[in-house]
Amino acid sequence: MSLLSLDRLTVLRGGCPVVDGVSFEIGAGEVVGLIGPNGAGKTTLMRGALGLLAASGGSTLAALPARDRAHAAAWLPQAREIAWPVTVETLVALGRSPYLAGGRKLSDADRAAVARALKQMGLADFARRDATALSGGEQARVLIARVLAQETPLIVADEPVAGLDPAHQFSLMRVFSSLAACGTSVLVSLHDLGLAARHCTRLVMIHRGQLVADGSPREVLTPQKLRDVFQVSGRWDGDAFHVTDALEDVA
Amino acid sequence: MALADGTSQDFSVARDVRGLAVTFGLLGLVIAGFVVSLITGPSSLSVGAGLSALFVDTGGPETVVMREIRLPRAVLGAFVGAALGLSGAAMQGLLRNPLAEPGLIGVSATAALGAVIALQTGIAAAFALALPAFALIGAGVAVSLLLLLAGPRGSSLVLILAGIAISALAAAGTSLVLNLSPNPFAVAEIMFWLMGSLADRSWTHVWLAAPLILVGGVVLLLTGRGLDALTLGEDAAEALGVRIGRLRLMVVTGTALAVGAATAVTGAIGFVGLVVPHILRPLVGAVPSRLLPASALGGAAMVLFADAAAQGLLPDRDLKLGVLTAFIGAPVFLHLIFRTRRAGL
Numbered sequence: 001m002s003l004l005s006l007d008r009l010t011v012l013r014g015g016c017p018v019v020d021g022v023s024f025e026i027g028a029g030e031v032v033g034l035i036g037p038n039g040a041g042k043t044t045l046m047r048g049a050l051g052l053l054a055a056s057g058g059s060t061l062a063a064l065p066a067r068d069r070a071h072a073a074a075w076l077p078q079a080r081e082i083a084w085p086v087t088v089e090t091l092v093a094l095g096r097s098p099y100l101a102g103g104r105k106l107s108d109a110d111r112a113a114v115a116r117a118l119k120q121m122g123l124a125d126f127a128r129r130d131a132t133a134l135s136g137g138e139q140a141r142v143l144i145a146r147v148l149a150q151e152t153p154l155i156v157a158d159e160p161v162a163g164l165d166p167a168h169q170f171s172l173m174r175v176f177s178s179l180a181a182c183g184t185s186v187l188v189s190l191h192d193l194g195l196a197a198r199h200c201t202r203l204v205m206i207h208r209g210q211l212v213a214d215g216s217p218r219e220v221l222t223p224q225k226l227r228d229v230f231q232v233s234g235r236w237d238g239d240a241f242h243v244t245d246a247l248e249d250v251a
Numbered sequence: 252m253a254l255a256d257g258t259s260q261d262f263s264v265a266r267d268v269r270g271l272a273v274t275f276g277l278l279g280l281v282i283a284g285f286v287v288s289l290i291t292g293p294s295s296l297s298v299g300a301g302l303s304a305l306f307v308d309t310g311g312p313e314t315v316v317m318r319e320i321r322l323p324r325a326v327l328g329a330f331v332g333a334a335l336g337l338s339g340a341a342m343q344g345l346l347r348n349p350l351a352e353p354g355l356i357g358v359s360a361t362a363a364l365g366a367v368i369a370l371q372t373g374i375a376a377a378f379a380l381a382l383p384a385f386a387l388i389g390a391g392v393a394v395s396l397l398l399l400l401a402g403p404r405g406s407s408l409v410l411i412l413a414g415i416a417i418s419a420l421a422a423a424g425t426s427l428v429l430n431l432s433p434n435p436f437a438v439a440e441i442m443f444w445l446m447g448s449l450a451d452r453s454w455t456h457v458w459l460a461a462p463l464i465l466v467g468g469v470v471l472l473l474t475g476r477g478l479d480a481l482t483l484g485e486d487a488a489e490a491l492g493v494r495i496g497r498l499r500l501m502v503v504t505g506t507a508l509a510v511g512a513a514t515a516v517t518g519a520i521g522f523v524g525l526v527v528p529h530i531l532r533p534l535v536g537a538v539p540s541r542l543l544p545a546s547a548l549g550g551a552a553m554v555l556f557a558d559a560a561a562q563g564l565l566p567d568r569d570l571k572l573g574v575l576t577a578f579i580g581a582p583v584f585l586h587l588i589f590r591t592r593r594a595g596l
Binding site for chain 1: 347476479480481482483484486487489490491492493494532536537538539
């Protein structure tokens with residue numbers, strides 16, 4: 001079953017293609033890592049695929065009406081915004097808003113989904129805390145819990161591990177893996193290639209807006225692609241992948 | 252899991268109880284303010300005689316004072332206060348900024364300019380409804396111009412910039428009228444009108460403003476869920492199914508209707524739309540959708556009490572309501588700043 005299908009998706013900014021004819025498909029139960037250097041077009045690709053940016057070419061999600069799309073995919077933007085000092089529980093419950101017909105309150109099923117999401121992110125004890133008073137990493141986990149509470153077949157997350165400590169990075173990736181085991185898919189942009197190699201079932205590598213590789217981590221993270229796209233060398237060590245050196249001064 | 256569900260249920264019950272307490276508390280304040288407003292005034296009516304004359308026609312001047320002067324004044328005060336409080340809460344929710352206020356989109360300034368033109372040209376003196384009609388036209392021009400400038404997909408920043416430009420232009424227009432006015436009495440009349448007041452307002456003013464405030468208020472109350480989602484930012488809210496362009500249009504037109512109508516009949520009453528949502532936010536758990544009705548009630552209560560105080564403090568001097576709300580509002584605002592600083596933010 002296809003959860004997202006992109007057909008030559010192209011996003012222009014000032015006449016230049018920031019995302020240039022990208023096609024791929026995501027089926028059920030996948031953790032797809034979106035990798036690429038800074039400015040490769042990862043965020044733009046995700047927003048275009050969701051229909052949050054004007055794009056040409058096809059995206060099955062962008063074609064949906066707003067409410068249906070919110071039932072099909074949840075979006076975690078990179079900017080972590082919590083505008084008002086609401087409780088963690090209230091914030092996570094916003095993930096249920098696509099299911100509430102005008103003016104209706106949260107049902108027991110909605111509350112259960114919120115409680116599950118809080119538990120998955122280890123936030124059960126934080127439910128009544130003021131979300132804006134938490135640390136940056138804790139706020140990031142609250143916002144991820146909001147996305148989980150939406151309980152969509154597909155989760156699109158833009159650098160969700162940024163700002164998390166190593167234990168929480170691993171535990172988040174394991175949450176994604178366990179969701180995938182139940183049929184949910186995740187499209188996640190990552191900068192940590194080791195984390196991507198270890199936890200993703202598949203990697204999509206983009207460079208200057210174009211798709212350059214799509215396949216298993218071993219197929220994508222080859223010495224040549226690492227050199228051409230990231231200007232680094234790396235080494236596979238059993239199932240683990242390590243970036244070993246920067247090949248030239250990228251700065 | 253069972254425990255987590257149980258506690259979450261208890262929390263929600265506790266929150267519902269607290270929410271009801273806040274709503275009824277504010278409702279009580281509005282009723283109290285309404286009664287205080289009814290028993291305050293320049294005529295030396297005793298409280299009992301006044302209130303009974305309201306319900307039983309005595310055939311004397313008491314009933315006229317109560318039914319034709321004090322009652323419309325109190326009703327108008329409640330409507331105008333609710334319009335200002337509600338618009339302030341909606342505007343702060345849309346722009347995700349506690350410093351936003353309904354005047355930000357330029358509606359108050361252009362409504363004032365329309366009224367000033369009516370006063371200066373003498374049309375207001377010739378035809379009683381010309382002043383509020385001109386003010387409403389001013390508000391309508393402002394909102395059309397705003398939507399034209401900001402466009403259907405314009406960001407909040409563009410909206411603020413367009414509002415500031417329109418406000419500045421309208422303020423310059425008002426200054427120009429005052430500047431070129433050959434008649435010092437007209438200048439004084441304009442200045443006093445600009446200060447904002449509920450004095451000498453009749454049922455005609457109520458019938459003119461109330462329907463527009465009601466329509467605007469309903470539009471604003473419908474934005475609650477969208478404003479809640481905006482807590483996560485525009486991108487996340489849009490992905491949650493909120494149509495941001497439509498939400499923005501609803502907040503702008505709702506505010507224009509409510510505040511435009513309020514300004515048209517009372518002049519510019521400042522600080523209510525800024526301070527009331529600010530005070531009430533902690534009481535509703537900072538949830539935008541719950542802040543909307545609370546701010547409508549809080550705004551009504553603030554204007555009713557402020558108007559009674561304006562009449563009671565200097566009974567012979569016609570103290571303007573807008574002057575008093577600024578005197579109340581500014582210190583409250585300073586207190587909030589100090590509290591924020593103490594919290595270490």
